[in-house]
Amino acid sequence: MLQEALTNAAKHAPGAPVTVEHAQNESGTTTVKVTNGRPRHRPGPAGSGTGLIGLRARVTALGGSFEAGPHEEGYRVSASIPNRKTPTPDAAAPGALFTSARRLAHRRVGVAFGAAAAAGAVLIGGAFAWYAYTKTHAVLTPTAYTALKLGTPLEETVPRLPDRTISDPPVDRAPTPPPPGTGGRYYRASGELFVPVDHFRLCFDKGANHELLEKSVIPRPGTTDQVQEQRREWAR
The missing domain is CATH 3.30.565 (Heat Shock Protein 90)
Incomplete structure (x- = not known):
């Protein structure tokens, strides 16, 4: 029951x-x-x-x-x-x-x-x-995501990231596959529970410096044109 x-x-x-x-x-x-x-x-x-x-x-x-x-x-x-x-x-x-x-x-x-x-x-x-x-504890705010710059080493980026990453990221909804030779970290864009939310993917180079080579937004299901425009603002 x-x-x-x-x-x-x-x-x-x-x-x-x-x-x-x-x-x-x-x-x-x-x-x-x-x-x-x-x-x-x-x-x-x-x-x-x-x-x-x-x-x-x-x-x-x-x-x-x-x-x-x-x-x-x-x-x-x-x-x-x-x-x-x-x-x-x-x-x-x-x-x-x-x-x-x-x-x-x-x-x-x-x-x-x-x-x-x-x-x-x-x-x-x-x-x-x-x-x-x-x-x-795996929420990366849109403001923090926007402030991340490509080419920044992982050790400089970690202090700006949440304590945890998502263990079950929606990789099937990612707009593109991760770049070759990178490792991805996934975060939620909101702390809301029981509702679909956007996710952020950060891909770091597996080389010596582990630089941030790519960052992207994984959209939640059923997004509107207004939400898509907001994501484009985050990506700039």
């Missing part, structure tokens, strides 16, 4: 804050809620809705309840699964042992769901923090 809900939040409310709540209620119910706020960027295309339908079917099959819909300025997905206590079986009642075992299994499923949800929230939170760190 967590994976589906968080995927929906990232797709339909990019940049919005997301809250994961997990509670073991006194009524014997495990409840998990995933709430996102107002999207800060343009949402992705609308999905088929089958993901939420599948979640509802799985939760209700365990005797739980499922809700999904607008909440304040965003959206909330909530699931509750009852944890029933196992009664003392009545040997005189037909099927008592079977009923007891079924209720015990049901309770274990609910407890496992709650434990998995809590562990998943911790793992997802850590993964998101690392993702945000790597992306925001």
Whole structure:
């Protein structure tokens, strides 16, 4: 449930804050809620809705309840699964042992769901923090990019560059291949998350001085004429 809900939040409310709540209620119910706020960027295309339908079917099959819909300025997905206590079986009642075992299994499923949800929230939170760190520490601003001069040695250029480089650059969108005998470094042009951004490529000579031989802009998908004109200004 967590994976589906968080995927929906990232797709339909990019940049919005997301809250994961997990509670073991006194009524014997495990409840998990995933709430996102107002999207800060343009949402992705609308999905088929089958993901939420599948979640509802799985939760209700365990005797739980499922809700999904607008909440304040965003959206909330909530699931509750009852944890029933196992009664003392009545040997005189037909099927008592079977009923007891079924209720015990049901309770274990609910407890496992709650434990998995809590562990998943911790793992997802850590993964998101690392993702945000790597992306925001690999940003080369357009102003800094424009100030870089061809022919400058790498050792003089490094102090002006971000701490990290992009590990998965969009090389397929590069306007030209890197010049022969050079090594490329790739940076993001913006620190925005969950939205396409432009990238900068810097190619340094592999010789003794490691001079900057080429710098270029790798455009994000679906660029407009206005953005293309801005890139030409950066390249000057």
